[in-house]
Amino acid sequence: MPVVTSHAPGVPSFTDLATPDPVAAKVFYGALFGWEFDDRPAGPDMTYTMCLKGGNVTAGMMQLSPEMAQAGMPPVWSTYVTVDDVDATTARVEAAGGQVMRPPMDVMEAGRMSVVADSTGAAICLWQGKQSIGSEVVNEHGALSWNELLTPDPATAARFYGELLGWTTEVVDMGEGMGDYTVFHVEGGNAQGIAGAVTPGQPMPPAWLVYFIVDDCDAAAALAAEQGGTVMGAPMDIPGTGRLVPIQDPQGAMFAVMTPEPAQ
Structure with missing residues (x-):
């Protein structure tokens, strides 16, 4: 590990x-x-x-x-x-x-x-x-992997984070019916991006969604449901990214799980 x-x-x-x-x-x-x-x-x-x-x-x-x-x-x-x-x-x-x-x-x-x-x-x-850097384990099963901003105005948010944190922006066309996805980059971060932003498909307050990696997205979704969570739709494949699904835990907190596409 x-x-x-x-x-x-x-x-x-x-x-x-x-x-x-x-x-x-x-x-x-x-x-x-x-x-x-x-x-x-x-x-x-x-x-x-x-x-x-x-x-x-x-x-x-x-x-x-x-x-x-x-x-x-x-x-x-x-x-x-x-x-x-x-x-x-x-x-x-x-x-x-x-x-x-x-x-x-x-x-x-x-x-x-x-x-x-x-x-x-x-x-x-x-x-x-100081004594804590934050997460010491990332990008593996059960660990933080991605942070996604759900907002009606990704462009306005991008200007804010660019000015405050030095993030640069790449807008990616996700294909038919999926629209644009904003990927944020920063010096010293992952070359593939350090966070993302997207306009949600339904009205909701702007918020950050946290993703955790799992070995098997479908199995994790089924286990979450068995444990009292609510799976928000069927797991879906995102080309170039992996298979993912948002989940609400039994107390109401939202997060997502994702199984990345195998490395080429």
């Missing part, structure tokens, strides 16, 4: 789940991805759970408090992007057309973060690692 030791600035590097029922979520994701769990103290009466593969961090999990829910936060997988200086980057958000939702704060000794909304309203977290 390759272990990641750093993430380049501008690269999505971590994801965590805010859920009203962490105990049930552990059962669901443990069965689906084979994760182990390490509960760590995170302040008075607070626990933060690290989701592990082979003892290495792949994601996080925390309690969605009643206060968060009352403020309008649903159960959600959040996307984190690594930056060199979270304070300086956050200070540029409003000028780029976004909004600061939570100003920079220290996360104990792990790092420093903020939560911002892009110019189309989608929330994303900025992460400056």
Whole structure:
């Protein structure tokens, strides 16, 4: 199992789940991805759970408090992007057309973060690692593989992320009936792209969708359903990418699983 030791600035590097029922979520994701769990103290009466593969961090999990829910936060997988200086980057958000939702704060000794909304309203977290780089395992079964922005205006979002994070944009024609897909690139990131953006087929609030790799998309979808999740349609093949399907976990958080096309 390759272990990641750093993430380049501008690269999505971590994801965590805010859920009203962490105990049930552990059962669901443990069965689906084979994760182990390490509960760590995170302040008075607070626990933060690290989701592990082979003892290495792949994601996080925390309690969605009643206060968060009352403020309008649903159960959600959040996307984190690594930056060199979270304070300086956050200070540029409003000028780029976004909004600061939570100003920079220290996360104990792990790092420093903020939560911002892009110019189309989608929330994303900025992460400056200290003791934690974020995900230590990526791009394998049960690990983070892709982050996709669902927005009615990918072009406006692209300008925001270009100004804030230095992302460049490639618009790809996905073929008949599928429309355009925006692929984001950044220096030091994967040459195939570090994230994507697409206009969803139905009205919904702008949001980031997190993808996890699985060995068998269809088997994972069936297992998710057995564990109480809701599979949002049939698994579908995306030429040049792989086979994927979005899923809603039993507490309501959305994510997707994907089996990449075999390497040529």
